[in-house]
Amino acid sequence: MRILLLFLALFASMPALAIVEQADVMPADFDNPEQKARFRALTEELRCTVCQNQNIADSHASLARDVRRQVLNLIKQGKSDEEVVDYLVARYGDFVRYRPPFDARTAVLWLGPFVFLLVGLWALLAFIRRRNREQTASVLDAEEQVALQKALNALKDHDASAGGDK
Amino acid sequence: MARFLVPLGIFLVLVGFLYVGLNLNPREIPSPLIGKPAPDFTLPGLKDPEQSFSRADLLGKVTLVNAWASWCTTCRQEHHLLMELARTEGVQIYGINYKDTREDALAYLQQLGDPYVISGHDIQGRVGLDFGVIATPETFIIDRKGVIRYKQTGAITVEAWRETIAPLLERLEAEEG
Numbered sequence: 001m002r003i004l005l006l007f008l009a010l011f012a013s014m015p016a017l018a019i020v021e022q023a024d025v026m027p028a029d030f031d032n033p034e035q036k037a038r039f040r041a042l043t044e045e046l047r048c049t050v051c052q053n054q055n056i057a058d059s060h061a062s063l064a065r066d067v068r069r070q071v072l073n074l075i076k077q078g079k080s081d082e083e084v085v086d087y088l089v090a091r092y093g094d095f096v097r098y099r100p101p102f103d104a105r106t107a108v109l110w111l112g113p114f115v116f117l118l119v120g121l122w123a124l125l126a127f128i129r130r131r132n133r134e135q136t137a138s139v140l141d142a143e144e145q146v147a148l149q150k151a152l153n154a155l156k157d158h159d160a161s162a163g164g165d166k
Numbered sequence: 167m168a169r170f171l172v173p174l175g176i177f178l179v180l181v182g183f184l185y186v187g188l189n190l191n192p193r194e195i196p197s198p199l200i201g202k203p204a205p206d207f208t209l210p211g212l213k214d215p216e217q218s219f220s221r222a223d224l225l226g227k228v229t230l231v232n233a234w235a236s237w238c239t240t241c242r243q244e245h246h247l248l249m250e251l252a253r254t255e256g257v258q259i260y261g262i263n264y265k266d267t268r269e270d271a272l273a274y275l276q277q278l279g280d281p282y283v284i285s286g287h288d289i290q291g292r293v294g295l296d297f298g299v300i301a302t303p304e305t306f307i308i309d310r311k312g313v314i315r316y317k318q319t320g321a322i323t324v325e326a327w328r329e330t331i332a333p334l335l336e337r338l339e340a341e342e343g
Contacts, residue, residue: 049195049300050300050301062265062291063291063300063301066290066291066292066295067295070295089198090198090199091199091295091296091297091298092195092197092198092298092300093195093196093197093198093298094198095195095196
């Protein structure tokens with residue numbers, strides 16, 4: 001019963017919250033398809049600072065809605081994509097970008113994977129080389145080599161003589 | 167021996183990273199505004215829409231700018247501390263009432279007290295956006311020249327006040343205007 005009341009109270013408070021919300025960006029708000037395409041590309045590339053695993057395009061957070069509205073305003077004011085991103089970075093930092101710029105702080109982030117790849121390749125090469133060396137060095141001694149060669153020759157002769165039957 | 171030590175070493179490094187990561191607060195996003203002049207803004211006053219609250223009001227003194235809303239439960243928790251700071255410590259607290267209705271905000275102040283010199287009514291959150299507000303409450307410490315010097319994400323706690331904010335205010339008060 002208590003929980004039910006709580007839900008009722010929540011629903012009752014919703015209209016009050018709704019008054020404050022700005023209208024979300026609607027398809028009719030775009031002047032042309034090019035504007036819409038830019039808006040989509042930008043909002044998909046920007047990260048919502050509230051729901052941090054969502055981009056601005058997908059997030060239902062009220063802040064994301066404000067940012068969407070603002071991105072559209074800036075596009076309509078004739079700002080370039082770069083200027084729109086800079087506008088948000090100036091307020092929320094590089095955190096809003098899914099692709100942070102390459103600088104001293106992000107060098108490890110950008111270069112790390114390649115370093116790991118190189119280390120992995122190096123380890124793989126070292127492993128293969130060692131295995132080859134071990135194999136060629138230890139599998140057969142000279143006597144066994146001769147025996148193997150003999151056996152192979154015998155097999156070849158057998159094949160040659162048997163070949164006529166086919 | 168190296169056969170075991172290398173994976174063990176890698177494992178320990180990984181554990182170290184995860185342990186540190188476990189204690190980081192993902193909400194605390196460093197603000198790019200620290201060390202920069204507070205954004206220029208003008209808001210209608212919450213109590214009296216005829217009165218305005220703008221950046222100029224913050225100049226010449228050390229101030230706290232607190233983004234708050236009546237629908238924000240953490241703001242409620244923080245409120246009594248703000249009241250105390252305004253009353254006993256004489257801290258100049260300015261409010262940005264963020265995405266709130268005037269009635270709700272006024273009722274909230276009526277009920278809990280008003281620690282603010284003035285609160286601006288930022289109904290659409292535009293000024294909040296300029297301050298990089300992610301979620302209320304957030305508090306900015308602004309020096310005499312109007313430069314943002316610190317940002318408290320989330321409620322000001324007694325520890326945050328004692329260990330960080332109070333010493334910072336003291337230092338800023340001592341700075342040349």
